[in-house]
Amino acid sequence: MAHKILLVEDDPFLLDMYSTKFKEVGFDVSVAQDGEMALVKAKEVMPDLVLLDVVLPKKDGFEVLKSLKSDSQTAGIPVVMLTNLGLEGDVKRGLELGAQSYIIKAHFTPTEVVAKVKEILK
DSSP states (O other), X not given: OOOEEEEEOXXXXXXXXXXXXXXXXXXXXXXXXXXHHHHHHHHHHOOSEEEEOSSOSSSOHHHHHHHHHHSTTTTTSOEEEEESOOOHHHHXXXXXXXXXXXXXXXXXOHHHHHHHHHHHHO
């Protein structure tokens, strides 16, 4: 059975690029383009993993992460922050709030992001 991932990204170009990449390798991809939608979709889909941008409309990624981790239904879902906010403070905050990993978009190709996700889901 295909792994289900929820991709939370507000940039249509990046959303399309990552979602295509994950679908190519057999993932079942759901998408959300803002923080509120991300929380709705997470409960609806119950993905195996959430790829979460930080800079989002309505609720930022840190708020979404906090909500996911404090809800018993979604607390167990691994969350990977996928963002261009690469400051040490941001990384630290993401990990402290419960993110499994923190990936800076500019430092990784989509192929490397897919590899990282596969590693986490093993």
